[in-house]
Amino acid sequence: MPQTLAQKIIARAAGRETVRPGEVVTARVDLAMIHDSGGPRRVEPILRELGVGLFDPAKVVLISDHFVPGDTEEGARILALTRDWAREKGVAFHDGEGICHVVLPERGHLRPGMFVVGGDSHSPTGGAFGAYMFGIGATEMAGVLATGEIWIRVPETILIEWTGTLSPGVMAKDIMLALCGRLGMDGGRYQAVEYTGSAIAALDMQERMTLSNMAAELGAQTGLIAPDEVTAAHVTAAGGDPGDWQGLRSDPDATLVEHHRFDAATLAPQVAAPHSPANAMPVTEAPETAIDIAYIGACTGAKYTDLKAAADILRERKLAPGVTLAVAPASRRDQDRAAAEGIMGVFEGAGARILPTACGICAGYGADRLAPGTTCLSSTARNFRGRMGDPSARVWLASPMTVAASAIAGRIADPREFLGQAA
Amino acid sequence: MTGRIFLLGDDIDTDQLAPGQYMRGGIEAIMAHCLEAVRPDFASSVRPGDILVAGRNFGLGSSREQAAEALKRLGIAAVIARSFAGIFYRNAINLGLPVLTAPSLDGVQDGDMAELDLDAATLSLPERGLTLQLDPLPGNLRALIADGGLVAHLKKRFARETGGS
Ligand code: SF4
Numbered sequence: 001m002p003q004t005l006a007q008k009i010i011a012r013a014a015g016r017e018t019v020r021p022g023e024v025v026t027a028r029v030d031l032a033m034i035h036d037s038g039g040p041r042r043v044e045p046i047l048r049e050l051g052v053g054l055f056d057p058a059k060v061v062l063i064s065d066h067f068v069p070g071d072t073e074e075g076a077r078i079l080a081l082t083r084d085w086a087r088e089k090g091v092a093f094h095d096g097e098g099i100c101h102v103v104l105p106e107r108g109h110l111r112p113g114m115f116v117v118g119g120d121s122h123s124p125t126g127g128a129f130g131a132y133m134f135g136i137g138a139t140e141m142a143g144v145l146a147t148g149e150i151w152i153r154v155p156e157t158i159l160i161e162w163t164g165t166l167s168p169g170v171m172a173k174d175i176m177l178a179l180c181g182r183l184g185m186d187g188g189r190y191q192a193v194e195y196t197g198s199a200i201a202a203l204d205m206q207e208r209m210t211l212s213n214m215a216a217e218l219g220a221q222t223g224l225i226a227p228d229e230v231t232a233a234h235v236t237a238a239g240g241d242p243g244d245w246q247g248l249r250s251d252p253d254a255t256l257v258e259h260h261r262f263d264a265a266t267l268a269p270q271v272a273a274p275h276s277p278a279n280a281m282p283v284t285e286a287p288e289t290a291i292d293i294a295y296i297g298a299c300t301g302a303k304y305t306d307l308k309a310a311a312d313i314l315r316e317r318k319l320a321p322g323v324t325l326a327v328a329p330a331s332r333r334d335q336d337r338a339a340a341e342g343i344m345g346v347f348e349g350a351g352a353r354i355l356p357t358a359c360g361i362c363a364g365y366g367a368d369r370l371a372p373g374t375t376c377l378s379s380t381a382r383n384f385r386g387r388m389g390d391p392s393a394r395v396w397l398a399s400p401m402t403v404a405a406s407a408i409a410g411r412i413a414d415p416r417e418f419l420g421q422a423a
Numbered sequence: 424m425t426g427r428i429f430l431l432g433d434d435i436d437t438d439q440l441a442p443g444q445y446m447r448g449g450i451e452a453i454m455a456h457c458l459e460a461v462r463p464d465f466a467s468s469v470r471p472g473d474i475l476v477a478g479r480n481f482g483l484g485s486s487r488e489q490a491a492e493a494l495k496r497l498g499i500a501a502v503i504a505r506s507f508a509g510i511f512y513r514n515a516i517n518l519g520l521p522v523l524t525a526p527s528l529d530g531v532q533d534g535d536m537a538e539l540d541l542d543a544a545t546l547s548l549p550e551r552g553l554t555l556q557l558d559p560l561p562g563n564l565r566a567l568i569a570d571g572g573l574v575a576h577l578k579k580r581f582a583r584e585t586g587g588s
Contacts, residue, residue: 024563046574050581074447121486121510137488137514186480190509219483221509249425364443384484385460386439
């Protein structure tokens with residue numbers, strides 16, 4: 001029976017030759033990722049109640065990001081508890097080194113073909129590496145940590161194909177906003193999305209991660225990209241072993257539930273109006289909108305590639321009067337690399353505020369939150385009312401390039417107006 | 424079980440169920456503000472046994488299971504919707520909160536008294552002379568809910584494993 005990539009990975013994890021979409025199977029996880037918010041403080045009481053320890057500490061990775069830098073009393077307490085738990089359990093722990101979805105592959109934890117759960121809704125990000133990774137809640141995570149197993153309904157596969165080449169000024173984020181607008185936030189129907197096509201193959205790993213990351217906004221369980229040479233090289237460089245990845249692709253005659261085709265060449269930069277990523281439109285059709293805050297942050301929009309793209313627009317330019325640009329790099333390593341290449345200097349030169357490498361305003365858990373009535377243009381994944389601050393704040397979403405262009409213009413602006421011409 | 428219907432629209436997200444600004448506090452703070460953006464009277468007027476009926480994609484958003492926990496702790500007997508976001512759906516089952524889909528929820532009105540039969544997968548509205556057929560839950564998920572959620576289910580399993588050795 002021909003199998004999709006999703007079926008192949010799940011079958012292997014479930015100890016089966018093949019699996020059929022719709023059947024509920026029990027699979028063994030290769031890795032479980034948890035963070036400070038949904039992790040120790042919520043799973044430990046359940047593990048205690050069950051009276052068991054971790055199924056395998058070597059297969060658990062803990063990352064602190066949501067409450068970093070601990071600038072509230074509660075946040076500081078949660079971080080302390082997280083650190084104690086990491087020491088006690090002996091799991092791999094990345095503390096204040098960046099956002100979990102970015103740190104996990106950066107440290108070589110992810111490999112093609114793995115079956116992975118994460119205690120966070122953007123866990124589909126791991127799909128960019130050809131791993132079946134999806135998000136679960138804390139109770140379910142406690143069950144996984146106790147048993148190493150989880151039930152899963154084998155998903156159908158929705159193939160999303162982008163042919164052609166993206167134009168200058170257009171990024172993976174624009175692909176995802178366009179898809180959210182076109183397919184809606186339940187378009188993924190909690191099935192597996194698989195991205196394919198020449199435009200996808202041409203993307204670097206961090207751009208691919210943006211696609212998989214926002215499979216969450218499509219309502220898919222995961223967002224897979226079959227591994228290729230780019231994946232293998234990236235995993236190797238991160239200190240991982242890509243293993244035998246060549247067979248990790250959907251069979252040509254595997255059953256697809258939907259197959260969408262799009263032409264990358266005709267895609268314009270996108271923005272999504274408050275309060276849903278599905279309110280997407282080409283930036284050229286956006287109403288005249290003055291902004292107070294431009295935010296380049298999150299696992300979705302502040303990786304090295306995102307920072308570089310934004311800096312290319314900002315270089316030698318200044319922020320519009322009255323506009324705050326806040327930049328929260330997605331990981332320490334990405335920030336260090338950006339600093340070494342002068343990218344952080346571009347932000348500083350333009351007058352940006354540099355925030356800690358953490359979830360920051362995206363999670364809205366810390367002291368930094370959007371004030372009442374603020375209009376923000378953000379490179380993050382979601383703009384639900386009240387998420388990043390006061391419910392009266394209005395958050396628009398865009399690519400890091402569009403955020404940078406708008407910070408210069410003081411209003412939502414097309415990054416293509418700033419390409420290739422010196423300030 | 425019998426309860427009053429709270430009727431909600433499409434796309435009720437986890438920030439409406441468990442507002443981000445109360446996530447630092449405990450579950451009581453979240454419960455007090457649950458759904459306040461769409462139903463300011465919800466937390467103060469909900470009674471144990473009440474039923475949420477909603478449109479498409481209920482529970483979209485983050486993986487925070489306080490979204491399901493707040494509903495369960497407020498006494499919601501079940502959430503019935505046209506469709507659910509996957510993570511919320513899993514969380515609810517794992518916390519023992521029944522979540523059911525239905526092909527049609529036409530005719531249900533806010534404030535109706537309703538009787539839910541989980542085994543038969545029906546929702547009856549006696550005042551309207553209406554009985555809606557719901558999609559039955561798969562057997563293994565019904566077992567999880569019947570045990571009271573994943574933790575209780577695992578406790579049983581571990582007790583069996585140690586007891587049987
Ligand atoms: S940066 Fe935002 S989207 Fe990413 S893990 Fe943190 S809170 Fe979630």
